[in-house]
Amino acid sequence: xxxxxxxxxxxxxxxxxxxxxxxxxxxxxxxxxxxxxxxxxxxxxxxxxxxxxxxxxxxxxxxxxxxxxxxxxxxxxxxxxxxxxxxxxxxxxxxxxxxxxxxxxxxxxxxxxxxxxxxxxxxxxxxxxxxxxxxxxxxxxxxxxxxxxxxxxxxxxxxxxxxxxxxxxxxxxxxxxxxxxxxxxxxxxxxxxxxxxxxxxxxxxxxxxxxxxxxxxxxxxxxxxxxxxxxxxxxxxxxxxxxxxxxxxxxxxxxxxxxxxxxxxxxxxxxxxxxxxxxxxxxxxxxxxxxxxxxxxxxxxxxxxxxxxxxxxxxxxxxxxxxxxxxxxxxxxxxxxxxxxxxxxxxxxxxxxxxxxxxxxxxxxxx
Amino acid sequence: xxxxxxxxxxxxxxxxxxxxxxxxxxxxxxxxxxxxxxxxxxxxxxxxxxxxxxxxxxxxxxxxxxxxxxxxxxxxxxxxxxxxxxxxxxxxxxxxxxxxxxxxxxxxxxxxxxxxxxxxxxxxxxxxxxxxxxxxxxxxxxxxxxxxxxxxxxxxxxxxxxxxxxxxxxxxxxxxxxxxxxxxxxxxxxxxxxxxxxxxxxxxxxxxxxxxxxxxxxxxxxxxxxxxxxxxxxxxxxxxxxxxxxxxxxxxxxxxxxxxxxxxxxxxxxxxxxxxxxxxxxxxxxxxxxxxxxxxxxxxxxxxxxxxxxxxxxxxxxxxxxxxxxxxxxxxxxxxxxxxxxxxxxxxxxxxxxxxxxxxxxxxxxx
Numbered sequence: 001x002x003x004x005x006x007x008x009x010x011x012x013x014x015x016x017x018x019x020x021x022x023x024x025x026x027x028x029x030x031x032x033x034x035x036x037x038x039x040x041x042x043x044x045x046x047x048x049x050x051x052x053x054x055x056x057x058x059x060x061x062x063x064x065x066x067x068x069x070x071x072x073x074x075x076x077x078x079x080x081x082x083x084x085x086x087x088x089x090x091x092x093x094x095x096x097x098x099x100x101x102x103x104x105x106x107x108x109x110x111x112x113x114x115x116x117x118x119x120x121x122x123x124x125x126x127x128x129x130x131x132x133x134x135x136x137x138x139x140x141x142x143x144x145x146x147x148x149x150x151x152x153x154x155x156x157x158x159x160x161x162x163x164x165x166x167x168x169x170x171x172x173x174x175x176x177x178x179x180x181x182x183x184x185x186x187x188x189x190x191x192x193x194x195x196x197x198x199x200x201x202x203x204x205x206x207x208x209x210x211x212x213x214x215x216x217x218x219x220x221x222x223x224x225x226x227x228x229x230x231x232x233x234x235x236x237x238x239x240x241x242x243x244x245x246x247x248x249x250x251x252x253x254x255x256x257x258x259x260x261x262x263x264x265x266x267x268x269x270x271x272x273x274x275x276x277x278x279x280x281x282x283x284x285x286x287x288x289x290x291x292x293x294x295x296x297x298x299x300x301x302x303x304x305x306x307x308x309x310x311x312x313x314x315x316x317x318x319x320x321x322x323x324x325x326x327x328x329x330x331x332x333x334x335x336x337x338x339x340x341x342x343x344x345x346x347x348x349x350x351x352x353x354x355x356x357x358x359x360x361x362x363x364x365x366x367x
Numbered sequence: 368x369x370x371x372x373x374x375x376x377x378x379x380x381x382x383x384x385x386x387x388x389x390x391x392x393x394x395x396x397x398x399x400x401x402x403x404x405x406x407x408x409x410x411x412x413x414x415x416x417x418x419x420x421x422x423x424x425x426x427x428x429x430x431x432x433x434x435x436x437x438x439x440x441x442x443x444x445x446x447x448x449x450x451x452x453x454x455x456x457x458x459x460x461x462x463x464x465x466x467x468x469x470x471x472x473x474x475x476x477x478x479x480x481x482x483x484x485x486x487x488x489x490x491x492x493x494x495x496x497x498x499x500x501x502x503x504x505x506x507x508x509x510x511x512x513x514x515x516x517x518x519x520x521x522x523x524x525x526x527x528x529x530x531x532x533x534x535x536x537x538x539x540x541x542x543x544x545x546x547x548x549x550x551x552x553x554x555x556x557x558x559x560x561x562x563x564x565x566x567x568x569x570x571x572x573x574x575x576x577x578x579x580x581x582x583x584x585x586x587x588x589x590x591x592x593x594x595x596x597x598x599x600x601x602x603x604x605x606x607x608x609x610x611x612x613x614x615x616x617x618x619x620x621x622x623x624x625x626x627x628x629x630x631x632x633x634x635x636x637x638x639x640x641x642x643x644x645x646x647x648x649x650x651x652x653x654x655x656x657x658x659x660x661x662x663x664x665x666x667x668x669x670x671x672x673x674x675x676x677x678x679x680x681x682x683x684x685x686x687x688x689x690x691x692x693x694x695x696x697x698x699x700x701x702x703x704x705x706x707x708x709x710x711x712x713x714x715x716x717x718x719x720x721x722x723x724x725x726x727x728x729x730x731x732x733x734x
Contacts, residue, residue, distance in 0.1 A: 154461035
C-alpha cells in the first residue's frame with residue numbers, strides 16, 4: 001500500500017494476475033492511471049446512458065492519443081445485466097475487428113463492471129479488462145475480486161466467470177453525482193466488511209457514517225481503502241471461492257431472495273444486502289451467538305446509513321425459502337448460510353436448524 | 368502413461384487441473400471410468416440427435432445409480448455451436464435446480480464438446496465437466512487442451528473460455544458408426560501433429576493410414592494416443608496459448624477462412640484444416656523452407672487419408688484475405704501464420720511477405 005497526498009494505491013496479490021487499485025480524487029481523465037494497463041491500441045469503453053453524459057468524454061481524454069477507441073452505451077439498470085447486453089458488446093468488438101490484444105474498460109457501476117468483465121473473460125477466450133467504478137457499491141464490491149457475470153431469469157449471477165482486471169481506478173469525485181439512495185446501498189457493503197472481519201473498522205463506521213453520507217473525501221477514501229483491503233485480503237486467500245471468500249456473501253442469500261422476488265432493480269442490491277445482514281444477525285442471535293444489544297448496534301448503523309430495516313411486505317416465508325434453495329453456496333440441496341459468531345467474525349454454516357430459519361422468516365418485520 | 372490389454376491412460380499434467388485421458392475399446396457404459404470424476408450427484412449429459420439414439424442409453428448405464436441425471440439433446444452440426452444452444456443448456460441446468468457441484472458431460476463430437484465445456488465454464492462461474500468424444504476429430508483435438516467456445520456470425524470460436532475437463536473418456540468403438548468423411552476429417556488433425564512436431568509419427572502415418580481408415584483398433588489406439596500425447600505435451604507447456612501452443616493451429620488460419628466463407632458445416636473442420644495445411648506447406652516451399660518433394664509427401668498423405676487437395680472453386684484470393692485478417696493470432700493487425708521449417712517442425716511467423724501470400728492464394732488449385 002502506498003500513498004501520496006491525493007491518491008492511495010492498494011495492490012491485490014494474486015501472483016501473475018496481481019493488479020493495483022488506485023483510489024483518489026480526479027483520476028478520471030488523467031492518462032497516467034490508464035496507459036500502463038492497456039494491452040494494445042484497441043480500446044472498447046462500455047458504459048451506460050446515465051454515466052456516459054456525465055463522464056465519458058472526460059474519461060476518453062485520459063486515453064493515449066494513438067488508441068482506436070470504440071464505445072458501447074447500454075441502458076441503465078440491473079435488467080441490463082443480461083446475455084443480450086453481453087452479446088451487444090461481443091457484436092461491437094467483432095464489428096470493430098478487435099483482436100485478442102484489445103482492452104475492455106468498464107465505466108460505471110456494478111452492472112457495467114460485471115457485464116464488461118464477463119464480456120472480456122469470454123471474448124476470444126479472454127482479453128484485458130480495466131474497471132473504472134463510479135458508484136460506491138462497485139468501488140468497494142464488484143470492482144474487486146474477479147467475479148464477473150450476468151443474471152438469468154431463474155437466478156442472479158448464474159452465468160459468469162472468474163476474470164481479474166488489469167487495474168481498478170476509483171475516482172471518489174464520481175460519487176458527487178450518485179443519488180443518495182445508491183450511496184446508502186454502497187454503505188451496506190462497507191458495513192459488511194466490518195461485520196465479517198473487522199470490529200475496529202465497524203466502530204470507525206459507527207463514528208463516521210454521517211461524514212460518509214456527507215461525502216467527506218478523506219472519510220470516503222479511508223472507507224473505500226479499508227473495504228478494498230479487507231476484500232482483497234480475503235480474495236487473495238481464496239480466489240475461486242472454495243472457502244473463506246464465501247463470507248463476503250454475508251446477507252446475500254437473504255438479499256438475493258429479496259431482489260429476485262421483487263424483480264431486479266426494485267430494491268437496490270445494497271439495500272437488499274443490508275436487510276439481509278440484519279436477518280443474518282437476528283438468526284445469529286437466535287443461535288445465541290450474538291446478544292440483543294449487538295443486533296441493535298447493527299440495526300442502528302444500517303439505519304444511520306439510510307438503509308431499510310424491514311423485508312418487503314409482500315414476501316412470505318415460503319417466498320424466501322423457495323428463492324434461497326437456488327443459492328450457489330448450497331451443496332447437494334443442503335442450505336448453507338453466512339452467520340455471525342461475533343460482530344467482526346462471520347462463518348459459513350449449515351448448522352442453523354431449518355425450523356429456526358423458518359421462525360426467523362415468520363417473525364422478521366415487513367415494511 | 369499406463370496401459371493394460373484394452374485401455375491406455377494418458378495424464379495431462381496441468382498442476383491442480385491435471386486430468387486423465389482414458390483410451391480403449393468398450394469404455395462407454397462401464398462405470399469405473401466415470402464415477403471417480405463426478406463432482407456430486409447432479410449430472411447433465413449434453414449430446415445431439417445423431418449420437419443420442421446410438422449411445423445415450425448405453426452411456427447412462429455407466430452412471431452411478433444414485434445420480435440425478437438430466438439430458439439436453441441438441442440438433443447436429445456446426446450451426447448448433449451458438450449462444451442460443453449454450454443458453455438452452457444453462458436453462459436446463461437452472462430449471463433442474465442444479466448447483467455448483469453438478470457435472471456436465473459432453474457425449475458427442477467437437478461441437479458438443481466445445482459448447483458443453485463453455486456452458487460448464489460459465490455456469491455459476493464454473494462447474495465440473497467430463498468429455499466423452501465420439502468422433503476421431505474430437506478424440507484427438509477438441510477434447511484435449513481446455514479450449515471451449517462457440518461461434519459468432521462474424522467468426523468461429525470467437526466467444527469462449529479456457530476450461531479443463533475432469534477427465535476424457537475415449538471409446539474407439541464409437542468410430543464404427545462414424546461416416547467415412549468424418550473419419551478422414553479426423554485424420555487431418557492426426558496428420559497435423561506429425562507435421563508440426565514429430566517426423567517419425569508422420570512416417571508411421573504414411574505406413575498406416577490405410578489401416579486407420581479400415582478402423583484397425585490397434586492402429587487407432589496408437590494414433591489417438593500419440594496425437595493426444597503430442598497435444599498434451601504442447602498444452603502443458605503453454606496452457607493459455609501465449610507461445611508454442613499456437614503451432615496447433617497449423618492449417619487453421621486458411622481452414623477457418625474456408626469454413627467461414629463456405630458457411631459452417633459445408634466443409635468439415637478437418638477437411639478445411641487439411642487443405643489449409645497443404646496451403647501452409649506450399650507457402651513454406653515458396654519461402655524455401657520445404658522442398659517440392661516434401662510438399663508432395665504432404666499432399667500424398669492427405670490424399671491417402673481421403674482429404675480434399677484443392678480450395679473451394681468459388682473462393683477468391685480476396686475472400687481468403689478478408690477472413691484471415693480476423694484471425695486471433697494477429698497482433699495489432701499484422702497477419703501471423705503457422706508455417707513449416709521442416710516436416711515435423713512448425714513455427715509461428717509474421718515473416719511471410721504479403722505479396723508471397725497473395726501469390727500463393729492466386730495459384731493454389733481450386734476444385
